[in-house]
Amino acid sequence: MLEELFKEMAQSILDGDDEVAAKLATQALGEGVDPLAAITAGYMLGVNEVGDAFACGDAFLPELVMAGEAMKAAIAVLEPAMKASGVSREILGKVVIATVEGDIHEIGKSLVGTMLTSSGFEVYDLGVDVSTDDLLAKAEEVGADIIGLSALLTTTMSKQKEVIDEVAKRGMKVMVMVGGAPVTKEWVQRIEADGYSEDAIGAVSVAKELMGIFSLNDKAEEN
Amino acid sequence: MQPKIELLTQDLIDRVLDEAFQLMMNPGIKVQYAEARELLASAGCEVDESNDVVRIPESVARKALETVPSEFILYDRDGNPKINYGGDHVHFDPGSSGVSVLDPETLEHKAAYTPDLVRIIKVAEMLPQYDAQSTAVVCNEVPKEIGDFYRLYLVLLHSKKPIVTGAFSNDTLETMIDMLGIFAGSREELAKKPQAIFDVCPSPPLIWSKFGAGNLIELARAGVPAEMVSMPLAGAAAPVTLLGSVVQHAAESISGITIHQLAKAGSPIVWGGAPAIFDMRKGSTPMGAIETAMIDVSYAQVGKSLNIPTHCYLGATESKVVDAQAGLESGMSALVGALAGINMISGAGMLDFLACHSPEKLTIDAEAIGMAKRMLEGVSARTETLATAMFEGINFKGDFLKQRVTRELFSEEQYLPSEVIDRDSIRGWQQAGRMDTFARAKIRTKKLLDEYQRPEMDADKEKELIRMVETLAKKAGMNRLPELE
Numbered sequence: 001m002l003e004e005l006f007k008e009m010a011q012s013i014l015d016g017d018d019e020v021a022a023k024l025a026t027q028a029l030g031e032g033v034d035p036l037a038a039i040t041a042g043y044m045l046g047v048n049e050v051g052d053a054f055a056c057g058d059a060f061l062p063e064l065v066m067a068g069e070a071m072k073a074a075i076a077v078l079e080p081a082m083k084a085s086g087v088s089r090e091i092l093g094k095v096v097i098a099t100v101e102g103d104i105h106e107i108g109k110s111l112v113g114t115m116l117t118s119s120g121f122e123v124y125d126l127g128v129d130v131s132t133d134d135l136l137a138k139a140e141e142v143g144a145d146i147i148g149l150s151a152l153l154t155t156t157m158s159k160q161k162e163v164i165d166e167v168a169k170r171g172m173k174v175m176v177m178v179g180g181a182p183v184t185k186e187w188v189q190r191i192e193a194d195g196y197s198e199d200a201i202g203a204v205s206v207a208k209e210l211m212g213i214f215s216l217n218d219k220a221e222e223n
Numbered sequence: 224m225q226p227k228i229e230l231l232t233q234d235l236i237d238r239v240l241d242e243a244f245q246l247m248m249n250p251g252i253k254v255q256y257a258e259a260r261e262l263l264a265s266a267g268c269e270v271d272e273s274n275d276v277v278r279i280p281e282s283v284a285r286k287a288l289e290t291v292p293s294e295f296i297l298y299d300r301d302g303n304p305k306i307n308y309g310g311d312h313v314h315f316d317p318g319s320s321g322v323s324v325l326d327p328e329t330l331e332h333k334a335a336y337t338p339d340l341v342r343i344i345k346v347a348e349m350l351p352q353y354d355a356q357s358t359a360v361v362c363n364e365v366p367k368e369i370g371d372f373y374r375l376y377l378v379l380l381h382s383k384k385p386i387v388t389g390a391f392s393n394d395t396l397e398t399m400i401d402m403l404g405i406f407a408g409s410r411e412e413l414a415k416k417p418q419a420i421f422d423v424c425p426s427p428p429l430i431w432s433k434f435g436a437g438n439l440i441e442l443a444r445a446g447v448p449a450e451m452v453s454m455p456l457a458g459a460a461a462p463v464t465l466l467g468s469v470v471q472h473a474a475e476s477i478s479g480i481t482i483h484q485l486a487k488a489g490s491p492i493v494w495g496g497a498p499a500i501f502d503m504r505k506g507s508t509p510m511g512a513i514e515t516a517m518i519d520v521s522y523a524q525v526g527k528s529l530n531i532p533t534h535c536y537l538g539a540t541e542s543k544v545v546d547a548q549a550g551l552e553s554g555m556s557a558l559v560g561a562l563a564g565i566n567m568i569s570g571a572g573m574l575d576f577l578a579c580h581s582p583e584k585l586t587i588d589a590e591a592i593g594m595a596k597r598m599l600e601g602v603s604a605r606t607e608t609l610a611t612a613m614f615e616g617i618n619f620k621g622d623f624l625k626q627r628v629t630r631e632l633f634s635e636e637q638y639l640p641s642e643v644i645d646r647d648s649i650r651g652w653q654q655a656g657r658m659d660t661f662a663r664a665k666i667r668t669k670k671l672l673d674e675y676q677r678p679e680m681d682a683d684k685e686k687e688l689i690r691m692v693e694t695l696a697k698k699a700g701m702n703r704l705p706e707l708e
Contacts, residue, residue: 057504182322186334
């Protein structure tokens with residue numbers, strides 16, 4: 001019976017159905033199912049399957065994004081229950097992402113957020129045109145490990161430097177990674193960002209590296 | 224007869240416009256500039272100050288559409304008319320706002336600096352296929368606050384062709400208009416005989432930012448042509464269907480025109496864009512996809528139905544090197560744009576989704592453009608009889624090469640490509656070094672650069688320009704202007 005429920009949960013992710021995902025989560029809580037188990041044995045299997053399919057070209061972004069939305073819906077139902085019982089799901093790290101002040105481009109950033117969530121990070125997406133102060137306030141509030149900054153205009157890129165300088169000034173223990181079409185390696189070095197990726201998939205690897213999480217593949221290459 | 228392709232029936236065009244007008248009322252257009260909202264409110268639009276959303280009724284928009292000039296001319300630095308923005312006249316310019324350049328030896332994408340932009344300008348100046356220059360790349364050693372007019376300064380120093388450019392802020396726009404005014408004689412003279420057009424971008428979906436709307440108003444008042452570059456990303460920042468994106472393009476463009484014409488009716492403005500489909504595997508924006516070209520052709524048809532000059536971004540590629548993908552994407556899309564009769568086609572020379580520029584690719588793309596322009600010339604009856612007169616005396620021998628008419632007409636009938644296009648025998652090709660297109664392009668590019676000479680310029684005007692830029696550069700913390708080479 002429980003197995004059936006877990007299967008349905010995984011399927012709701014594959015189908016990208018946020019309504020069904022939330023419904024199943026509510027049902028699970030009602031039946032006394034351990035919320036953490038629902039995530040690890042149920043929903044996460046769907047997330048992993050979509051992630052793998054995407055990686056080998058069998059699934060596409062719309063499926064990935066909808067899977068992410070369904071996952072978010074399930075977690076929204078399960079998280080309060082987990083908090084109440086003092087349990088937390090294992091996350092790779094907390095990431096606050098935003099498009100910098102003065103810039104309203106957001107697709108790339110949102111994709112990074114989706115990929116990070118699918119990979120096991122807890123993501124706080126603050127949206128676009130986010131002031132440095134608001135950004136750092138949120139990072140402090142949630143205890144972020146990483147701040148991710150996106151800028152698409154050559155004129156707003158400088159805000160990335162502003163954030164990094166401010167983090168240093170305030171002595172905050174948070175790493176900053178940057179991205180966006182005009183961001184070049186030279187720029188990243190100049191502003192002393194902790195990480196950088198040209199695309200959303202690469203961003204996940206960078207985030208994992210920053211958290212000191214290496215995949216088995218990385219270890220094999222090193223040896 | 225100029226060949227033309229069309230994708231939309233009149234019925235579809237009507238439906239696109241109808242839904243665009245609907246979107247302009249519901250959800251409306253977000254206009255993040257107070258003065259623009261005031262103009263729209265005075266014209267009878269409902270404004271919601273709490274979220275900057277304006278509802279623009281069709282009647283208000285139609286009034287604005289009526290006063291848009293159906294054509295205008297861009298002049299070169301000597302005041303000669305060079306580009307006819309209107310009807311089905313087709314022109315090409317290099318793409319702009321790249322951040323890096325392709326190193327022809329290492330094939331790395333390096334951050335662009337002053338000498339790189341200068342090289343691009345020189346090559347584009349030497350290639351007749353390019354009707355206009357563009358402020359092709361950002362110069363990374365220059366403070367961002369002066370980046371836009373600094374690029375324009377470099378173009379003005381090295382070229383006489385009309386310029387496609389854009390400002391990064393409302394203040395620097397003023398500076399750029401003043402710079403052009405130096406060469407035109409005054410801002411009034413510039414408005415009468417514009418030498419440059421400024422790209423202005425709405426933000427998808429349905430947003431005119433403070434800086435975009437501000438630019439529209441400034442350009443309208445100065446009488447300097449504005450080129451709207453609406454960029455729906457089908458499936459990400461716009462509806463996934465090509466037609467859905469064309470509707471979004473129309474709503475953004477019509478609302479932009481409304482703001483623009485309310486600032487000054489009759490000022491020139493262009494129905495332009497840089498849309499793309501959204502690649503669902505990589506989350507990227509392929510400029511070389513055939514669907515991208517189809518969106519361009521479609522929105523251009525809508526603009527033409529409204530009698531407005533058109534522009535698009537085609538002739539580029541997502542390839543990172545100048546390879547077969549670069550060739551086929553750039554070449555095919557340039558031809559499609561030309562056949563659609565789009566007045567200005569930007570994008571040549573660019574790689575990697577418009578991020579990287581290459582003078583060598585510019586040289587190769589010039590050939591595709593030459594071919595496209597030859598296609599537009601169509602077939603002409605240049606001789607009194609189409610063929611029969613030429614058969615006199617032929618007597619079943621293929622001796623047409625000996626005919627006088629062959630000598631007289633071959634260069635009109637045939638586009639004569641440069642040595643970048645190989646038509647040699649295999650023996651000849653081997654003897655010449657077995658070079659591929661890129662290798663031949665490197666040689667030709669170097670030759671063009673060696674042959675380039677700075678056009679003659681009024682010494683006083685040049686001094687005034689340099690002084691203006693030096694002063695503003697100092698204010699931004701740059702005490703010496705970078706070396707040009």
